[in-house]
Amino acid sequence: MIKLAADAQPHLAVFDDVTNEPLFFGRGRRLASQAQRLMAFGHYRSCSKDGCTTPFAHTEMHHAEADWADGGLTDSPHTAPACGRHNRAVGCEPHQWTTR
Numbered sequence: 388m389i390k391l392a393a394d395a396q397p398h399l400a401v402f403d404d405v406t407n408e409p410l411f412f413g414r415g416r417r418l419a420s421q422a423q424r425l426m427a428f429g430h431y432r433s434c435s436k437d438g439c440t441t442p443f444a445h446t447e448m449h450h451a452e453a454d455w456a457d458g459g460l461t462d463s464p465h466t467a468p469a470c471g472r473h474n475r476a477v478g479c480e481p482h483q484w485t486t487r
């Protein structure tokens with residue numbers, strides 16, 4: 388069934404071996420775990436900034452919904468990959484950006 392589902396929708400990420408790795412750390416951990424990076428790789432193949440083609444392997448995970456300094460959570464739905472240049476430019480100011 389998993390193999391059929393994996394072939395049915397090209398945008399569906401199917402993980403064959405469930406590891407029970409936590410994907411939600413809230414404020415308990417600042418940096419994304421390897422499991423969270425793998426989860427993000429299922430969605431992104433490069434930096435999450437529009438137009439940036441930096442490959443995922445050369446990105447850092449950033450707190451997309453709210454920056455860590457502003458109370459952001461290290462939860463998979465609230466993180467996204469960003470290359471070093473764009474990760475340093477994340478913020479709420481007009482000259483900055485964030486993943487939506």
Ligand SMILES: [Zn+2]
Pocket residue numbers: 434435436439440441469470471472473
């Ligand atoms: Zn980038």
